[in-house]
Amino acid sequence: MSHRRAALPAREELEAVNVERRRLTTELDQLALTQIEVATRQKRYEDEAQIVATRIETDEVRLYSGEVTGLRDLQALQDEITSLRSRQSDLEDQALSAMEEAESLASKVAALSSEVELLEQRVTALVAEIESAESEIDAQLETVRSNRGDLEASLDRALIADYQRLRPMFGPATVVRFDAGKCVGCPSMMPAMEADRMKHASEDVLPCDECGRIVLL
Numbered sequence: 162m163s164h165r166r167a168a169l170p171a172r173e174e175l176e177a178v179n180v181e182r183r184r185l186t187t188e189l190d191q192l193a194l195t196q197i198e199v200a201t202r203q204k205r206y207e208d209e210a211q212i213v214a215t216r217i218e219t220d221e222v223r224l225y226s227g228e229v230t231g232l233r234d235l236q237a238l239q240d241e242i243t244s245l246r247s248r249q250s251d252l253e254d255q256a257l258s259a260m261e262e263a264e265s266l267a268s269k270v271a272a273l274s275s276e277v278e279l280l281e282q283r284v285t286a287l288v289a290e291i292e293s294a295e296s297e298i299d300a301q302l303e304t305v306r307s308n309r310g311d312l313e314a315s316l317d318r319a320l321i322a323d324y325q326r327l328r329p330m331f332g333p334a335t336v337v338r339f340d341a342g343k344c345v346g347c348p349s350m351m352p353a354m355e356a357d358r359m360k361h362a363s364e365d366v367l368p369c370d371e372c373g374r375i376v377l378l
């Protein structure tokens with residue numbers, strides 16, 4: 162029954178559920194690190210795009226201020242603004258793609274988290290199931306133990322002591338049958354009185370007064 166206790170199917174399932182739960186938890190930890198990396202990247206692109214936007218504003222103010230008059234300088238300023246706009250657009254695209262990545266990560270995290278939550282509920286249920294099955298098995302074991310105790314108590318202690326004392330002397334013929342009106346262990350016929358005493362005894366087991374063996378009646 163101790164083996165049955167160890168091999169409880171619920172115990173096996175609990176082990177499998179815990180393995181899966183640890184695997185998902187590790188995956189969630191990794192996803193959390195990726196989320197931080199992606200959020201950092203998104204912030205960096207947004208910040209850079211903001212710096213470029215400020216620079217474009219400054220350049221545009223200069224362009225229309227009348228401060229810059231030379232055609233070549235005006236052209237250079239115009240080219241710089243064009244190149245900055247292209248850079249701004251790239252940065253905004255990258256920030257957007259980081260944001261999309263963050264959204265996809267967030268939904269993956271949500272799905273995994275609810276999976277982990279279900280596994281945790283299963284763990285709680287299995288632990289309760291195992292505890293209840295174990296206490297049932299323990300109760301059965303206790304019954305077996307106490308039945309064995311009753312059996313030992315019901316055997317005549319004196320008889321057990323006799324057997325242990327006689328066994329070295331008589332070996333396998335320590336306990337013998339009573340057959341054909343005599344103790345099988347006695348080398349010769351028993352005195353009639355002794356045979357008669359055994360034949361009519363109310364006990365199931367008696368010591369033989371002649372040979373000293375234990376006789377089953």
Ligand SMILES: [Zn+2]
Pocket residue numbers: 344345346347369370371372373374
């Ligand atoms: Zn005898």
